[in-house]
Amino acid sequence: MSEHLARIRWQRDGAVFTDQRYSRAHRWEFDGGAQVPAAASPDVVAPALTDVSAVDPEEAFVAAVASCHMLWFLSLAAAAGVCVDSYDDQAVGTLGKVDGRLAIREIVLRPRLTFAGEAPTAERIAALHEAAHERCFIANSVRCPIRVQSGD
Known part of the structure; x- marks a missing residue:
């Protein structure tokens, strides 16, 4: 702990x-x-x-989810022998009413990846994303759905 x-x-x-x-x-x-x-x-x-140039809690929440997911994805890819050159995610969280209260209703991760050499199949990338999602401490701590919208 x-x-x-x-x-x-x-x-x-x-x-x-x-x-x-x-x-x-x-x-x-x-x-x-x-x-x-x-x-x-x-x-x-x-x-x-407010300070519009500062990070707000909603943005930080989305960033924490996206960052945790990315770190697990990279770790799992490296362990599987998949060499990632870059990972660029423009994640978005949607704020709205849930059970009558404002909450982040959903987070969509939109990672764009480049690989050294031949890219893995879409199925292998999806499996790595699923495994990363299962291991992400932050994702395991929140109530809203988190989707990965892969552009690979």
């Missing part, structure tokens, strides 16, 4: 706060030293109350 830590920092910076017009911008800090500007999505609060 392991623990994974994140420090989330926000400051009021003199805003009234109780009028709901405070900044939603904050920072995520990780144990390796990485710091990420974060904020509420401009789809959730007025753009003036």
Whole structure:
């Protein structure tokens, strides 16, 4: 078992706060030293109350799912002797109502792969994706469906 830590920092910076017009911008800090500007999505609060250039929690959620899947895919491909040259995923999460509450309804992974030498068959790639999905800790932790839409 392991623990994974994140420090989330926000400051009021003199805003009234109780009028709901405070900044939603904050920072995520990780144990390796990485710091990420974060904020509420401009789809959730007025753009003036957020930092549109920062990562929002919904984007981070989709990125975590896609990253975990990719890391497992690469590991399984390497173990199977399949040499991947590049993996480029433009994953998308859809926010909507689920049981009357807003939630990420679905995540679609759209990896585009290039291989060294001859590419494996579509069936072999699909099998690697399925095995990666089964092993992904993040995918195993969420309720929404996750689909892989392969372009290979």
